[in-house]
Amino acid sequence: MVTINSSIKPFSADAFHNGKFVKVSDADLKGKWSVVFFYPADFTFVCPTELEDLAENYATFQKLGVEIYSVSTDKHFTHKAWHDTSPAIGKIQYVMVGDPTAEIARNFGVLIEEAGLANRGTFLIDPEGKIQYIEITAGGVGRSATELLEKIQSAQYVASHPGEVCPAKWKEGSETLKPSLDLVGKI
Template sequence: MSLINTEIQPFKATAFHNGKFVEVSDADLKGKWSVFFFYPADFTFVCPTELEDLAERYEEFQKLGVQIYGISTDTHFAHKAWHDTSEAIKKVNYPLVGDPTGRLARAFGVMIEEEGLALRGTFVINPELKVKVAEVNDNGIGREAGELLRKVRAAQYIAANPGEVCPAKWKEGSATLKPSLDLVGKI
């Protein structure tokens, strides 16, 4: 079953954020745009490239009012240790959420039970706590922050402009479509 337009389940977790351990819950997401960015594990290979890419674009997400949450099945303690030892992860200023029981990974359908790890799942959550973008990659395929930014902008645009849709390759400021009988067969 798709998670699109479903409300996220209530949760509480501990994250490493700005040098501290902090509690994160569904209540923190209410009224804001959020991205849940699941990755398999700390101290791995593709993961730091993705998290560093997000860190380098984090300010752009924040200008859009979007909070990013990096999530793996590691503990918040492991996140701190990784942050303290990796040059790439030292750049991360968004919360790294510990999910050692896999509860969040299971709720979003990205848990690999036999490995105890998460797939590379990306979820854009609107201020009403509904999933608007859901993408899951094989763990060998890294994601790109620029494409995620485009999807966030598109989700925010259609939320603010009911009746319009964003076509392929849509970028902020480009033309959208208004589905109607007049467009059938003309695109």
Template sequence: MSLINTEVKPFKATAYKNGQFVEVSNADLKGKWSVFFFYPADFTFVCPTELGDLADNYEEFQKLGVEIYGVSTDTHFTHKAWHDSSEEIKKIQYPMVGDPSWTLAQNFEVLIPGEGVADRGTFVVDPEGLIQVVEITAGGIGRDAQELLRKVKAAKYVHANPGQVCPAKWKEGDATLAPSIDLVGKI
């Protein structure tokens, strides 16, 4: 079963953010856009490149009213240690959520059976707490924050403009489509 248009299941977790441990829960999602960015583990190889890319683009996500939640099955203590020891990870200002109980990884269906770590899963959640974008890649395939920004903008546009859809490669300001019988076979 697809997670698209399903509500984020209840959760409570501890995150490391800006030098502090903070509690986060599904209640924090209501009324704003969110991105859950699952990665396998701290102190690894592809993960810091992805998280650093998100950090470099975090201001743009914030301008759109989007909060990023970086999530791994490590603890919030491990997130702090990694943040303190890596120049790439020091750039991160968004919450780094610890999921040692695997609650979030199981809720979002990205827990790798028998390994205790998450797949590279990206989920865009709308202000009602419904999942609008799901992307899961194999461990060796890093993601691109600019492409994620494009998908967030498209999801926000479709959410705000019922009856409109964004075609392939759509970028903010490009033409959209209004599905109708008149378009069948004309695209």
């Protein structure tokens, strides 16, 4: 099972990105912050709302130095067809990874084996290729790009400020905590 601070497993896949078919591998996720965003399938209902939300906030992810990789068990050809026909999906500028063998979904522990589909899973990967955030939701529960951005900002802050932690509802610029014996029982 994938856990916090575990390293991502090797993979290689075909993807659709900015009008082209490209190869993507685990090496592409290293050296920068990355979000691997699993969803069940193209041409569905909740999925396009989530992917459109990411697309509409993509510039903010980019400002934070974060690349997005959406992944489903569809082929990269299907991603292109969906991109070309759906107004919501047509907004996407991030990488859409095809995982028809389900290797990536299996590696991240989100594969629904009997269906051959991925659960809704979000993974934040740090520049060393280690998982810093995991969210997995039920099929009918969509995710929010704004909430994900807040988690990324917290994770990036903690990574660049050893000894500090971000409390609940932390926003960029807010006070953090420095765990110590002096704080025990005082919060």
